[in-house]
Amino acid sequence: MLLANEQPVTAADKTFILLRDDIVEGRIVAGSKLSETELSTKYAVSRAIIREAINRLEACHIVERKANVGARVVALSQQGLIELYQVRESLEGMAARLAAVNMTHEEIDDLMGLLKRHFDEIKDGQSYYQEAGDVDFHYRIILGSKNKHLISMLFDGIYHLVRMYRVQLGMAGPRVTTAYDEHKHIVKAIANRDAELAEMLMRRHIMYSKNSIEAKLS
Numbered sequence: 001m002l003l004a005n006e007q008p009v010t011a012a013d014k015t016f017i018l019l020r021d022d023i024v025e026g027r028i029v030a031g032s033k034l035s036e037t038e039l040s041t042k043y044a045v046s047r048a049i050i051r052e053a054i055n056r057l058e059a060c061h062i063v064e065r066k067a068n069v070g071a072r073v074v075a076l077s078q079q080g081l082i083e084l085y086q087v088r089e090s091l092e093g094m095a096a097r098l099a100a101v102n103m104t105h106e107e108i109d110d111l112m113g114l115l116k117r118h119f120d121e122i123k124d125g126q127s128y129y130q131e132a133g134d135v136d137f138h139y140r141i142i143l144g145s146k147n148k149h150l151i152s153m154l155f156d157g158i159y160h161l162v163r164m165y166r167v168q169l170g171m172a173g174p175r176v177t178t179a180y181d182e183h184k185h186i187v188k189a190i191a192n193r194d195a196e197l198a199e200m201l202m203r204r205h206i207m208y209s210k211n212s213i214e215a216k217l218s
Contacts, residue, residue: 031075096202099144
């Protein structure tokens with residue numbers, strides 16, 4: 001999945017995005033070792049380009065290096081989830097608070113339109129949380145905060161690790177409907193310019209999401 005501000009220009013950019021998405025979506029298994037030789041063959045690029053991509057993925061926190069082991073994909077764990085979502089709850093809560101103040105009427109209308117399309121997907125029985133829909137919802141609110149430091153901390157920091165947990169251990173069944181309802185209330189608070197309520201609802205929404213994923217890890 002390409003983010004809105006991503007325009008791959010070089011072979012290194014394209015390889016980074018392909019490798020990142022293969023890791024996030026589980027095609028390269030969590031916890032597995034990354035071989036520069038094997039990856040250079042798979043993506044038909046030089047080992048130098050693979051090395052650069054791995055370095056960038058390490059900065060995204062979805063790859064780690066260990067002494068005498070080399071680079072490997074991070075493992076998804078209960079403790080890792082708890083620590084990640086403690087940070088996510090705080091930062092995205094702040095983003096919702098700022099979005100209630102800083103989003104334009106047009107941006108809020110677009111967010112409402114996005115939510116309407118999500119409702120149609122749920123109604124048709126599609127797996128809302130396995131697709132990019134939920135990511136787009138959170139992504140737009142983060143951008144709507146208009147705070148470049150917060151945006152960088154989320155997108156350049158934890159965003160793809162969050163996606164990794166959510167895509168690979170995503171929600172199904174009743175949680176899909178309740179999560180959609182939570183989104184609806186968050187958007188309503190933002191539209192009403194109720195910053196305090198928007199933050200509280202976003203923090204609660206992320207806590208519920210964490211609980212749902214944690215149940216699958218335990």
